[in-house]
Each structure stands twice: as C-alpha cells, then as structure tokens.
Amino acid sequence: MKIGLFSRLKSVDRYESTEFKAGGYKWKLVVFPNGNKKLGVDDHISLYLEMCGDKGIDPRHIVTINYKFFLLNRQRKNYLVVEHANKKAKKYCIHQTIIGGLAGFDRFIPLEDFSNASNGYLIDDTCEIGVEVYVSKMKREGAGQLRKFVNLKTVAYKHVWMVPNFSKLYAGFTQKNKSKTEFLCSKPFTAGDQKYCIWRLMLYPKGLDSAKGSGYVSLFLQLFEPNTHLPTRSKVLAEVTIRILDQIHGKHYYCQGEDWFSDPNWNYSSLHFISQEDIAGLLRMIVA
Known part of the structure; x- marks a missing residue:
C-alpha cells in the first residue's frame, strides 16, 4: 500500500487499503495515522490486518493466521519488518461469525521516528506499507470441539x-x-x-x-x-x-x-x- 500526501491524514482517524486475497479470503490493511485513539495511543502509528468480504468460514473449521508487516525504508532500499516475538501465542483466530476483527500492532512505529525524513520511511510525504499473511485452516474434531470461539486477537487492555x-x-x-x-x-x-x-x-x-x-x-x-x-x-x-x-x-x-x-x-x-x-x-x- 503506497500512501501519498501522508500529512493530509492528520485529520483522518482510519485509512484502509484496497482489498487483496490470501488463503482464499479477502483482507485489507488498516492504518491509524495518528494512533488508535480508542486504545489511548497518540504517539505511534497503529497498523492492523482486517478480514473483509462476504465469504463466511465453514462452521466446521477454524482459520488462524500468522502475519508480519513491512515498512519500506526508501533511502536504504530495505524494510522495517515487525511481527510478534511469540508467533504461536499471538496467532489470530477467526470464526465465521466474526468478520472485521483487527489483528496487528497498536504501536507499530513512533510517529516521531516515522515523520523524520532522515530515517527514510516518509520521503516527499510518501510511504509504502506491506503485509505478509500465512493462512491455516483447521477442522474441528469431536462434538466437544463444535463450540464457537470468539478470539479476535490477543488484547492487553486495562x-x-x-x-x-x-x-x-x-x-x-x-x-x-x-x-x-x-x-x-x-x-x-x-x-x-x-x-x-x-x-x-x-x-x-x-x-x-x-x-x-x-x-x-x-x-x-x-x-x-x-x-x-x-x-x-x-x-x-x-x-x-x-x-x-x-x-x-x-x-x-x-x-x-x-x-x-x-x-x-x-x-x-x-x-x-x-x-x-x-x-x-x-x-x-x-x-x-
């Protein structure tokens, strides 16, 4: 996702990419350019992956994803790569009844570091953000496993x-x-x-x-x-x-x-x- 005129987003709470496909489902990137205010974040950019589209998940299956985000350093021609340290514990679990939960980072990168042109992330008011998604589908086994799960993401909240x-x-x-x-x-x-x-x-x-x-x-x-x-x-x-x-x-x-x-x-x-x-x-x- 390439974002031009990023400074114009100061008055925008949430900015979304176009939809893309991965693992047979549709997704989009969601950026809070001034931080996710609902979670009290105001000094970082918040970045998430969101499931979208109308396709439901078979009730006999559970879909989990591993993901990592990329922020292009346009000076060094490489990427800042961000993923959870414990990917197994941070897997994002999705069920057919839930479409639209956010998986990602409330504090992706400090706004100060991102906005400083010498760091190479925001040049000519333009940046590029990407995501890599690994989708796994598991079949429920046994009557005891047919309960529906709601576990949109691992949330730390007070x-x-x-x-x-x-x-x-x-x-x-x-x-x-x-x-x-x-x-x-x-x-x-x-x-x-x-x-x-x-x-x-x-x-x-x-x-x-x-x-x-x-x-x-x-x-x-x-x-x-x-x-x-x-x-x-x-x-x-x-x-x-x-x-x-x-x-x-x-x-x-x-x-x-x-x-x-x-x-x-x-x-x-x-x-x-x-x-x-x-x-x-x-x-x-x-x-x-």
Whole structure:
C-alpha cells in the first residue's frame, strides 16, 4: 500500500487499503495515522490486518493466521519488518461469525521516528506499507470441539473503575435495610475494539455467599448481557487480573487467573478479595 500526501491524514482517524486475497479470503490493511485513539495511543502509528468480504468460514473449521508487516525504508532500499516475538501465542483466530476483527500492532512505529525524513520511511510525504499473511485452516474434531470461539486477537487492555465515598457506601449496605442493594456495579466496558465482549465489575462491600459477614469484600468480573452481544453458543477465554490500588503506599491487592466466559453467572471472582479493614483508602479498581 503506497500512501501519498501522508500529512493530509492528520485529520483522518482510519485509512484502509484496497482489498487483496490470501488463503482464499479477502483482507485489507488498516492504518491509524495518528494512533488508535480508542486504545489511548497518540504517539505511534497503529497498523492492523482486517478480514473483509462476504465469504463466511465453514462452521466446521477454524482459520488462524500468522502475519508480519513491512515498512519500506526508501533511502536504504530495505524494510522495517515487525511481527510478534511469540508467533504461536499471538496467532489470530477467526470464526465465521466474526468478520472485521483487527489483528496487528497498536504501536507499530513512533510517529516521531516515522515523520523524520532522515530515517527514510516518509520521503516527499510518501510511504509504502506491506503485509505478509500465512493462512491455516483447521477442522474441528469431536462434538466437544463444535463450540464457537470468539478470539479476535490477543488484547492487553486495562479498565479503571473509581469508587468514591466507599465508607458511606459500606455504611449504607446494612442487614436491617433489606431493600438496599448489597452490591455496586461498574459501567459496562469493552476490551479495546472487541465489541462482542462487554464486561462489568461487581463489588460486594460486605461480601457474598461464604464471605458474607466474614469481614471481607467480594469482587467479580462478569460478561454483561452476553445473550445480546455474543454470537449464539459462543465462549470467550480471558486472562484476568483484578487490582485494588493502594494510592498511598503502593501495596496493591490483586488476584489473577484464566477462565471461560459464556453466561451472566460469576465467571471470575474472589469472594475473599480483601478485608474490609484493609480496603480503607483503596478506592481505585483496575481490571486487565
């Protein structure tokens, strides 16, 4: 993909190449010339590969790809080549229900390095970007493998939930006031551009189930309205770290693990996450 007058893209969020074929499917390159703002990137160019076209994937198969990106150095007549260090772990998995997920790099190259003409990438306001795609098709085996997968790409994402006036919140959740809700929910949030997975945190200041009345706070991560947002019978595998930040001493409380998410039940939780005594002053929660 050759881009001329690159400076004109300062007012453009997203720029796409024409479609091309690889492995029997159609693809395109997607460039965020000023960084992917939705992911908080503003000092790098973001570059992705996107599946497109109307051709679906046979439900009996899973398609995975390995890919690498190229940025032409027009002075040295060679390429800057970027690919994931651990290609096996970073394979991009695609199912017929998902067309349009982005696989690539949120921080492909620093804008400062790219814009400096002496580096050879942007000369006469023109650059050239390429991609190499290896497509693999695997057949599902056995009834247990016929579940649909949603795994658009490996996403590292953090969401911060500020909980103000926690002491008043705690005092309001009393055993005498049965009409008072005993938990607090964060606003629903997505992990990057994966709109098929919407999440929320749920906080029980006085604990839940076995932790109730034990002096501990319970904390849960939950898929929000999965029947609305996820394709039918889909599952999402997520690695989760939940932290409550110690804003004074830096001694954060956290739990982490891996779980499958598919319904609104508690898929990842910690009943005895932190004692009610220790949580005083720790009012910022982060899920990654």
